[in-house]
Amino acid sequence: MTPSFPISRRTFAGAAACGAAALAFPALHAQGKLEKTKIALAVGGKAAFYYLPLTITEQLGYFKAEGLEVEISDFAGGARALQAVVGGSADVVSGAYEHTINLQSKNQMFQAFVLQGRAPQIAFGVSTKNMPNYKSVADLRGKKIGVSAPGSSTNMMANLVLSRAGLKASDVSFIGVGTSAGALAALRSGQIDAMSNTDPVMTMLEQKGDVKIISDTRTLKGTMDVFGGPMPAACLYAPMDFIQKNPNTCQALANAIVHGLKWLQTAGPGDIIKTVPENYLLGDRGLYLASFNKVRDAIALDGILPEEGAKTALRALASFDPSIKADKIDLSKTYTNEFARRAKDKFKA
Structure with missing residues (x-):
């Protein structure tokens, strides 16, 4: 459901800016009929x-607006x-950019477009309950490490940390725990010894003393420290032939996401709480907001x-x-960046 907000000065200014953008970019406004409206x-x-x-774009109705x-x-x-896209049950993935590199190495051509x-x-932490005497990454040999799902970016981050300490992926056991309540439960109940995961889960575990963070990419600085350069994360990507056959649809998707990014640039914590579904808060509004403040600068500005x-992504993947x-x-x-550039111009992001 799209929440209804009273029209604020920002909303009005945003609408005015969109109107101005439409006048300034008539060719963009008339970008052509969508090849596919259901995605x-x-x-x-x-x-x-x-x-x-993605959630903000969906909840505020920006996909529908396109x-x-x-x-x-x-x-x-x-x-x-x-797997859903490779198997044909989905058109587009909202996922980690590095998958496009991985796929190309297997001769499957996918492209990120916003x-x-x-x-x-992603933060990597060890359980204070299961590993109270943790000293170094070498202590993880033979341990169970929770990741969102095997093969995901959380798994990649863990592999990178392990490889730098001379450990191989085969030296540990990776267990898929998801990214919400199940991940919290797996760590707290002692089913896993360490976890590589995203926020709000990692901040919740950290603030309650359940994990000791050993590697952290939740900020731009932390990312530079871990990867040695900027590291793109979530994006929309799709098979290259889908993008070539549906350019207007991909433009509409990029427009919607960049519209959401523009809203996020000025949104306060209260705006976020009002917009995301209640169950995303994992029962702790305060900790959810603390997590948001921690990752805020990691959100893209213009797509x-x-x-x-x-x-950086290629270097990191090739290293392990x-x-x-x-x-x-x-x-x-x-x-x-063809679609994102047009969307940036349209929304002045």
Whole structure:
């Protein structure tokens, strides 16, 4: 359901700006008939802040404003959401950018076309209950590590941390725990010894003393420390042939997301609470807001994916995954900023 708000000065200014944008960019406004108005979109862990721009865009009716009917299917993690598109039950994924690199290494061409997150927003922590004497990453050998879903970006982050300490993925057991209440329960009940996951889950565990954070990409600074450069995160991506056959539809999707990003630039914590579904708060409004403040600067501003960020992602993946040969990947085919640039112009994001 789309919440109804009284018209505020910001809403009015936003509407005026949109009107001005329509006059200034008549060709954009008349971007052509949508090839497809019904879109099946797959996401892995929609309640996470990682996908907040998607939720905001949906809840405020921005997809509908672009003439789209978007049906969102939520899976346990990004790898599962990707399987839905590969299997043909979804058109587009809202997921981690690095999947496009992974897929290209397997000769499957997917392309990201609008960015939602400019930092991975993933934290890796060890259980204070199961590992009270933790000293270094080497202590994780033989342990159970919770991730949103095996093969997801949370798994990738854990692999990176392990590889830097000389451990291989096969030295631990990865267990899919989702990104919400199930993840909290798995860690607190002692089913797992450590966890790589997103907010609000990780902040909730951290503030209650359930985890000790050992690697953190919830801020731009933390991301630079871990990856050595900007690291693009959530984006909308799809098979390249889908994008080529449905350019107007992809433009409408990018417009809607960038509209949501523009709203998020000035939204206060109270606006967020009013807009997201109640169950996303995981029963603790205060901690949810504390998490939002922590990841706020990780949200993309205008939907454009930085070239340097694509290089960082490739470097990170190639560092621990021997199947990814950096010299064989054509990064220019893993993303396009064509749609996001038009959307940025339209909404002055």
